Amino acid sequence: MIKAEYIWIDGTKPTPLLRSKTKIVEAGAELPIWGFDGSSTNQAPGKSSDCVLKPVFSCPDPIRGGAHKLVVCEVLTSDMEPHLSNTRAKCVATESRYSDHGMWFGLEQEYTLFKDGRPLGWPEQGFPAPQGPYYCSVGGDYVYGRELVEEHLTACLAAGLKISGINAEVMPAQWEFQVGPLSASAVSDQMVVARWLLARIAEKYGVHVSYEPKPVKGDWNGAGCHTNFSTIAMRESYDKCVQAAQVLGERHELHISNYGAGIEERLTGNHETCSWREYKYGVSDRGASVRIPWQVARDGYGYIEDRRPAANCDPYVVTQLITETVCSRI
Known part of the structure; x- marks a missing residue:
């Protein structure tokens, strides 16, 4: 098993912050989508707080070493659409x-x-x-x-x-x-x-x-x-x-x-x-x-x-x- 650090950009204004959390995944397995509480990151109201993390880029984690990974994620809504705070989706499209x-x-x-x-x-x-x-x-x-x-x-x-x-x-x-x-x-x-x-x-x-x-x-x-x-x-x-x-x-x-x-x-x-x-x-x-x-x-x-x-x-x-x-x- 490895530690995968899921990293994303939050919805803080006027300047967003970086957030991250660790998921334990099987070594060699595909990195799965994950979720987080968007009401705690300025990305969702408390009554509908689920946001989705979609892995888009990964690399070795030099801090933990070994086979552990750093994982950049796009933020999606629960409908699997790009979140309003997701600026990467527009960048990729352009x-x-x-x-x-x-x-x-x-x-x-x-x-x-x-x-x-x-x-x-x-x-x-x-x-x-x-x-x-x-x-x-x-x-x-x-x-x-x-x-x-x-x-x-x-x-x-x-x-x-x-x-x-x-x-x-x-x-x-x-x-x-x-x-x-x-x-x-x-x-x-x-x-x-x-x-x-x-x-x-x-x-x-x-x-x-x-x-x-x-x-x-x-x-x-x-x-x-x-x-x-x-x-x-x-x-x-x-x-x-x-x-x-x-x-x-x-x-x-x-x-x-x-x-x-x-x-x-x-x-x-x-x-x-x-x-x-x-x-x-x-x-x-x-x-x-x-x-x-x-x-x-x-x-x-x-x-x-x-x-x-x-x-x-x-x-x-x-x-x-x-x-x-x-x-x-x-």
């Missing part, structure tokens, strides 16, 4: 509709570590030295939480996730990991597992993982989930990369409203952002809504980076919107 475009995504997940109500390593009173020496830094004066971050990276690799890197970020106690390139639903499934693993490992250290877009007010960087993507055509033509950047601007308001609660606190026009009120793109411009990497302009093909999504975004929503906006127009 991905299927535009499958001939060959969309790839890479997500850059920023997050901030908190302990005792303040960013990890920050003084009890006042603030650390201003931003500047912390990004990709080395040394005890600049880095807080590396042991936890390294353990998370090792766990993601052991789970078989396509994690492609980590780095310390601009604000002290802020970090980033990257997942991809993968399809829209696959990169989102793996991001759910990576976020779950980060929270689970942080428990051991007594640390809270925050995905708030602006975890500390004032002259400090916010936290985003920069989303890199390409179609087959973009991977062959620079003009298609430019077209993709242009069409994203046509539905800027729709994207902003679905890129994470509190996004306007981060997208101020300062701290490597473009204001949420405007849309612009540019080559090598980290102050733009969408950045075209310099090597893409040089090579004449590649990908572009949507810098607008907040750290607390729903990856299924972000990848679905980008797929629909770009693939329906170029």
Whole structure:
């Protein structure tokens, strides 16, 4: 017998939470549908509280080891229809509709570590030295939480996730990991597992993982989930990369409203952002809504980076919107 940890996204607003529980199943057997009390997760009223968990992605559980598994689930109603909180179903449908475009995504997940109500390593009173020496830094004066971050990276690799890197970020106690390139639903499934693993490992250290877009007010960087993507055509033509950047601007308001609660606190026009009120793109411009990497302009093909999504975004929503906006127009 093995332990299968069923993981799902709940109905908490404005930012859903991850939930999970353990099911004992026979080794090698198909993972069955399961259920939970939706009245305790903001997904159902008490008088009709049953919700269904449908396994959609599984991988080795690096925390329990052995043959144990982590299982990402879609939430269904008892009629076996996608629940209102189930954003994956729409993502998969859009991905299927535009499958001939060959969309790839890479997500850059920023997050901030908190302990005792303040960013990890920050003084009890006042603030650390201003931003500047912390990004990709080395040394005890600049880095807080590396042991936890390294353990998370090792766990993601052991789970078989396509994690492609980590780095310390601009604000002290802020970090980033990257997942991809993968399809829209696959990169989102793996991001759910990576976020779950980060929270689970942080428990051991007594640390809270925050995905708030602006975890500390004032002259400090916010936290985003920069989303890199390409179609087959973009991977062959620079003009298609430019077209993709242009069409994203046509539905800027729709994207902003679905890129994470509190996004306007981060997208101020300062701290490597473009204001949420405007849309612009540019080559090598980290102050733009969408950045075209310099090597893409040089090579004449590649990908572009949507810098607008907040750290607390729903990856299924972000990848679905980008797929629909770009693939329906170029």
